[in-house]
Amino acid sequence: MESQVRRRRVTAARRILPDDWERFRDVRLESLRDHPEAFTADLAVESALTRDDWRARCSEAWFTCEIRGVFAGTAKYWRDSGSAKTAHVGHLGALYVRGAFRGQGVGDALIEAVTALAWDEGAEFVVLGVHTKNLSAQALYERHGFKAFGMLPGALKVDGVYWDEIHMVRLLTTGI
Numbered sequence: 441m442e443s444q445v446r447r448r449r450v451t452a453a454r455r456i457l458p459d460d461w462e463r464f465r466d467v468r469l470e471s472l473r474d475h476p477e478a479f480t481a482d483l484a485v486e487s488a489l490t491r492d493d494w495r496a497r498c499s500e501a502w503f504t505c506e507i508r509g510v511f512a513g514t515a516k517y518w519r520d521s522g523s524a525k526t527a528h529v530g531h532l533g534a535l536y537v538r539g540a541f542r543g544q545g546v547g548d549a550l551i552e553a554v555t556a557l558a559w560d561e562g563a564e565f566v567v568l569g570v571h572t573k574n575l576s577a578q579a580l581y582e583r584h585g586f587k588a589f590g591m592l593p594g595a596l597k598v599d600g601v602y603w604d605e606i607h608m609v610r611l612l613t614t615g616i
């Protein structure tokens with residue numbers, strides 16, 4: 441059966457490593473500057489991070505697609521920490537593809553990498569948030585099996601403008 445995911449991937453995603461910190465910082469700050477409504481993180485906060493902060497962040501589960509030496513985008517995987525009761529919940533966030541690399545399957549590769557890690561770590565489902573007007577991101581997530589399950593009105597407030605957020609989930613096991 442033909443996959444719903446389009447076969448046009450230009451490269452596989454890989455984990456971001458501590459020595460990648462400068463390229464990681466540059467693409468991450470670009471994403472927050474150019475798309476403030478797409479991310480909960482704050483540009484001012486992340487702009488103030490030091491070299492050591494960025495290197496430490498590289499030890500978290502961040503992914504990129506490196507194309508001819510350029511970081512084409514980012515994605516992050518994490519699990520709820522601090523309680524065994526939520527250890528089965530994986531999160532996908534910080535998905536960004538630079539303009540020059542859009543429409544080439546980079547988003548596909550990043551989502552596949554996050555989902556593969558979630559599976560390997562035993563997460564039972566992966567959740568994410570996306571604002572209601574971001575139709576291209578929603579279509580991308582739906583191609584990867586994510587389904588909307590709720591909406592939080594006014595989840596983000598950017599320069600006085602409210603953005604509603606759709607919550608989506610992709611089940612990795614059939615136990616739920």
Ligand SMILES: CC(C)(COP(=O)(O)OP(=O)(O)OC[C@H]1O[C@@H](n2cnc3c(N)ncnc32)[C@H](O)[C@@H]1OP(=O)(O)O)[C@@H](O)C(=O)NCCC(=O)NCCS
Nearest residue numbers: 475478535536537542543544545546547569570576577580
């Ligand atoms: C959402 C996003 C990650 C999609 O990345 P992608 O790898 O380009 O994903 P796709 O290949 O599915 O392309 C998505 C859409 O981008 C548009 N697109 C295609 N080529 C493009 C280009 N050269 N420039 C701009 N947009 C383009 C198309 O509408 C495409 O949808 P379609 O091919 O189904 O018509 C990317 O657009 C992005 O980083 N947006 C800004 C940040 C963001 O919204 N992140 C998601 C947070 S929840």
